[in-house]
Amino acid sequence: MKKRITMKEIARLANVSQATVSRVINGNPDVNEELAARVLKVIEEVGYVPNQTAQTLKRNQSKLIGVSVSEMYNPYFVELVDHLEDKARKLGYNIILHNSKHNPILEWENIQNFLTRQIDGCVIVPTGSYNLERLSKLPIPVVSITQTVSSLDSVAIDHMKAGKLAAASFIKAGHTSFAYIGKSDDEKYLGFASVLYEHQLPVSDVRVFELEQTSNDNFLVRQGIERHFRQFETFPFTCVFTENDIVALECIKLIEERGLKVPEDISVIGFDDTYLSKIMGISSIHQPIEDMVSTSLELLINRIEEKLSPDIVSIQLEPTLMTRKSSNHRRI
Amino acid sequence: MKKRITMKEIARLANVSQATVSRVINGNPDVNEELAARVLKVIEEVGYVPNQTAQTLKRNQSKLIGVSVSEMYNPYFVELVDHLEDKARKLGYNIILHNSKHNPILEWENIQNFLTRQIDGCVIVPTGSYNLERLSKLPIPVVSITQTVSSLDSVAIDHMKAGKLAAASFIKAGHTSFAYIGKSDDEKYLGFASVLYEHQLPVSDVRVFELEQTSNDNFLVRQGIERHFRQFETFPFTCVFTENDIVALECIKLIEERGLKVPEDISVIGFDDTYLSKIMGISSIHQPIEDMVSTSLELLINRIEEKLSPDIVSIQLEPTLMTRKSSNHRRI
DNA sequence: CTGTTAGCGCTTTCAC
DNA sequence: GTGAAAGCGCTAACAG
Numbered sequence: 222m223k224k225r226i227t228m229k230e231i232a233r234l235a236n237v238s239q240a241t242v243s244r245v246i247n248g249n250p251d252v253n254e255e256l257a258a259r260v261l262k263v264i265e266e267v268g269y270v271p272n273q274t275a276q277t278l279k280r281n282q283s284k285l286i287g288v289s290v291s292e293m294y295n296p297y298f299v300e301l302v303d304h305l306e307d308k309a310r311k312l313g314y315n316i317i318l319h320n321s322k323h324n325p326i327l328e329w330e331n332i333q334n335f336l337t338r339q340i341d342g343c344v345i346v347p348t349g350s351y352n353l354e355r356l357s358k359l360p361i362p363v364v365s366i367t368q369t370v371s372s373l374d375s376v377a378i379d380h381m382k383a384g385k386l387a388a389a390s391f392i393k394a395g396h397t398s399f400a401y402i403g404k405s406d407d408e409k410y411l412g413f414a415s416v417l418y419e420h421q422l423p424v425s426d427v428r429v430f431e432l433e434q435t436s437n438d439n440f441l442v443r444q445g446i447e448r449h450f451r452q453f454e455t456f457p458f459t460c461v462f463t464e465n466d467i468v469a470l471e472c473i474k475l476i477e478e479r480g481l482k483v484p485e486d487i488s489v490i491g492f493d494d495t496y497l498s499k500i501m502g503i504s505s506i507h508q509p510i511e512d513m514v515s516t517s518l519e520l521l522i523n524r525i526e527e528k529l530s531p532d533i534v535s536i537q538l539e540p541t542l543m544t545r546k547s548s549n550h551r552r553i
Numbered sequence: 554m555k556k557r558i559t560m561k562e563i564a565r566l567a568n569v570s571q572a573t574v575s576r577v578i579n580g581n582p583d584v585n586e587e588l589a590a591r592v593l594k595v596i597e598e599v600g601y602v603p604n605q606t607a608q609t610l611k612r613n614q615s616k617l618i619g620v621s622v623s624e625m626y627n628p629y630f631v632e633l634v635d636h637l638e639d640k641a642r643k644l645g646y647n648i649i650l651h652n653s654k655h656n657p658i659l660e661w662e663n664i665q666n667f668l669t670r671q672i673d674g675c676v677i678v679p680t681g682s683y684n685l686e687r688l689s690k691l692p693i694p695v696v697s698i699t700q701t702v703s704s705l706d707s708v709a710i711d712h713m714k715a716g717k718l719a720a721a722s723f724i725k726a727g728h729t730s731f732a733y734i735g736k737s738d739d740e741k742y743l744g745f746a747s748v749l750y751e752h753q754l755p756v757s758d759v760r761v762f763e764l765e766q767t768s769n770d771n772f773l774v775r776q777g778i779e780r781h782f783r784q785f786e787t788f789p790f791t792c793v794f795t796e797n798d799i800v801a802l803e804c805i806k807l808i809e810e811r812g813l814k815v816p817e818d819i820s821v822i823g824f825d826d827t828y829l830s831k832i833m834g835i836s837s838i839h840q841p842i843e844d845m846v847s848t849s850l851e852l853l854i855n856r857i858e859e860k861l862s863p864d865i866v867s868i869q870l871e872p873t874l875m876t877r878k879s880s881n882h883r884r885i
Numbered sequence: 886c887t888g889t890t891a892g893c894g895c896t897t898t899c900a901c
Numbered sequence: 902g903t904g905a906a907a908g909c910g911c912t913a914a915c916a917g
Contacts, residue, residue: 225671225692227894238904243896253902273669274609275894278909283606293635294828296628303625306650315670318638318650334647337605339557360557439832470832496626500771500802559910570888575912583886607910610893 226269235263246271277339286521287335287343289319289328294436295465297493297508298346301366304514305344312518314341323437325351332356342521362524366517367508374524374534376517383506383540384412387462387490390504390542392420394488395552396460400428402446402472403435403464409492413462428458436467443471450475459487459552466491466498466505473503473547484550494543502546509538558601567595578603609671618853619667619675621651621660627768627797629825629840630678633698636846637676644850646673655769657683664688674853694856698849699840706856706866708849715838715872716744719794719822722836722874724752726820727884728792732760734778734804735767735796741824745794760790768799775803782807791819791884798823798830798837805835805879816882826875834878841870 228246232239237256244252245260263269277283288305290298302318309316317338321328328348332355335343342362347353347370356363357372365375387409391399399417401410410429417424430449434441446468450456456476463469469491473483483489491498494507516536523529560578564571569588576584577592595601609615620637622630634650641648649670653660660680664687667675674694679685679702688695689704697707719741723731731749733742742761749756762781766773778800782788788808795801801823805815815821823830826839848868855861 225668225894229894239895240897240904240906241902244903247896251902256903270665270668272610272671272894274606274615274671275909276896277606278604278610278894278911279896281909293631296631299625299628299631302650303652306652310651310666315649315666317647318634319642320635320638333602334642336557336602338647339604339606439828474832496771500806557910561910571911572888572890572913573886576887579912585886588887604910607893608912610895610910611912613893 225272226267227272228269231260231263231267231269234267235260282341282525283339284314285338285340286314286316286518287319287332287338287340287345288316289321289331289335289343289345291321291323291328291346291348292436293320294438295467295493296495296497297465297510300495300510301346301514304511305518308514308518312522314518314522321346321348323348325349328352329355332359336361341525344517344521362521364517364521364524366513369535369537371535372533374520376513376520376536376538378506378508378513378540379537380408380540381412381415383492384409384414384462385416386506386540386542388413388416390490390544390548391460391462391488392416392422394460394548394550396488397422397552398426398458398460400430400456400458400461401463402430402432402449402461402468404431405429407464409462409464426457432464432468435464439467439471442468443475446472446475450479456481456487460548461487461489463489463491466493466495466503469503469505469547470497470501473501483547488548488550490542490548498543498545504545504548505543507541507543509541512538557604558599559604560601563592563595563599563601566599567592614673614857615671616646617670617672618646618648618850619651619664619670619672619677620648621653621663621667621675621677623653623655623660623678623680624768625652626770627799627825628827628829629797629842632827632842633678633846636843637850640846640850644854646850646854653678653680655680657681660684661687664691668693673857676849676853694853696849696853696856698845701867701869703867704865706852708845708852708868708870710838710840710845710872711869712740712872713744713747715824716741716746716794717748718838718872718874720745720748722822722876722880723792723794723820724748724754726792726880726882728820729754729884730758730790730792732762732788732790732793733795734762734764734781734793734800736763737761739796741794741796758789764796764800767796771799771803774800775807778804778807782811788813788819792880793819793821795821795823798825798827798835801835801837801879802829802833805833815879820880820882822874822880830875830877836877836880837875839873839875841873844870 228242232242245257306316319331325348329352344364353372365373367377369375369377414424432445491503491505494505498505560574564574577589638648651663657680676696685704697705699709701707701709746756764777823835823837826837830837
């Protein structure tokens, strides 16, 4: 490797001390203008860039943020990463990205790697609860994004509220028989069910379909839904709320392959409001990604700079329902 | 910030010298077993992780690879990033990600930032030719991925061949009138046209539709295609080859909104073979992403380790056509 | 086999 | 205002 130019070299060329070069670079105001100009000129000429590694070592801050997401198949997480990168850069930080692939072991390895890299803080989409305990004991701040967890600072939407929005929308459109595809212990579903309950609708009749795969592999998602749907000659529900947009899309395709129409026969509402739902005209619960990212980063950086009381901060943002073709139909 | 534990501290606790701790960590075989065990025990107990920043400074290698992609909307690039991260990690490297958003200025800023971070090498999806010159003069190796460029090492598919595959497939299915949506100076199109020419089909009649946006915003893609399509009462072509899957998808939607059927009336072949085409049953040119990523990384790392002759390496991989519903129809 | 020492590139007192 | 010097955490000769 060609040797990179160092500050020492700049100092030699500009005929000043290394300390002065450092001062110029860091914008120290009380450097003689002429000297500063000379240094800047040399820097420009040789295309010197400071060695941030050395700065990190000396300053004991890397300006690096670890980002761990649980997957990249769902476009929702991609948008998250993209905004995190962009916003972090604007705040003077870089991100170092890891995909934990829903694997807690890999997640923990990644965290260790982050530590090794001297990251200043970490934004994480947790794989589950497996590492939360250790995560909260890390010597650096950690913010959980998209999931509210009790042991960490977190920024997420109000999932309960999201479920309520979907249910309310279905009820308003005249639906009386419901299905939900996703985990039954998810707050989305609790919110969904609670609204039905409030309207004295038979919550116990809601068809809840649990899937092993809800992303990663569309074929498996499809198979999972199909397995559940196969048990019905005719569907005992007129609307479906799904855990994410990928599931919603596969669900709609399966319904249409039966010769039924969406939304006329069955309405569908997805989750995440990714471009998948936008392209395909699928109604979906919108998560304000940019807000979530800005909020997370602000929170994290405040923690890094130790400006906050030690209490855990838990921020919940408002979901909104984007109604599109797939649920734009009134029953009876 | 809580003070992180250092090697010195481990040395003190294990009652050995710092150098010995270093030897143990780096797996130096000739350390007394008993000592090694003692050191390992302390490391385990206090949860010590080495400071890679210091290692970087000392060893003059960061084990960091810069990755710059031109966008994240097209799922193709996401897959690329995901595999790069995964594969790099397995090779002992981490990636630092930047999105240049098709902006050469931002791209160059990102590169400078990479340099600052002491990356060992860089994998880039160039925004265009704007920075290629400077890129080739960097003190670290750079590999262009997905695009073959003359001034840098590169790994890409044979775009010419890809265009040929699409054309050959259309011709075999009996098509005689063609359209292409994408840049006309793209090798894809050159390959496409060359096959028509070989078959004595009227190349000059091929409808070439250039788009300003081919990703980023589906609505704009849609509008772009629509603007071109609007000029026809009936389409003067029976098949369309598109620059990427997003364009293919929007194209199909617009055709179907006209009451035409895909593939019966018009066949469509996309590009990239992303999950979009898989979900939607769109025929597409497959790029062997994993191969491309492995090859790029191998090449890059060989460069980093200076095991290669200085000649520019240009690797072209084979594209394949994945035939799905959107082009699965034989004319007459 | 193990400890001592120099120094990676930078920032930051501390003198002058 | 500027330079000299110490030291961030680690590795790698060099001695012993």
